Amino acid sequence: MSRIGNNPIIIPEGVSVDIQTNSINIKGKLGELTQTYDVVTFSIEDSVLKLKRPSDHKDDRAKHGLYRALVSNMIEGVSVGFTKELELVGVGYRASNQGQKLDLALGFSHNILFDIAPEVKVETISEKGKNPIVKLTSHDKQLLGYVAAKIRSFRKPEPYKGKGVRFIGEQIRRKAGKSA
Helix, strand or coil: CHHHHHCCCCCCCCCCCECCCCEEEECCCCEEEEECCCCCCEEECEEEEEECCCCCCHHHHHHHHHHHEEEEEHHHHHHEECCCCCCEEECCCCEEEECCEEEECCCCCCCEEEEEECCCEEEEEECCCCCCEEEEEECHHHHHHHHHHHHCCCCCCCCCCCCEEEECCCCCCCCCCCCC
């Protein structure tokens, strides 16, 4: 049984937490995030945020851990931020950006133009002899994961040659080709 919900959350300097009846607002140097909640109750003591659940019912236990993880990620996001890097593996695969527009050449007849949400900062790194890298940074972990997954879905890594868009550090399960 998971006891994640019982772990206290330490609130770092420069982060303010505002608790309403059914939502929690967290503001920091990188931005502001809001999360609605039910069942659990929040309490702040000496810059430590604690969650309590009303009973040991299965749904209450599940939401206890869920909201603790969400609020912890929000606090980390507004104070430190999150980064995801995608690597484009394949001959002729290129990436460039003009502001919040990402231009991907992934072997299709036309380039893919993708508008990225203003909360997510995009940067492309192209070095000679290395695969292009798309670096995404944001204070919102959920939105960052959604944008990264959407970019990856344009050309998922295939198991034979490993070509496609992959996360840096992702292991691709490779298959053997045809045997003669």
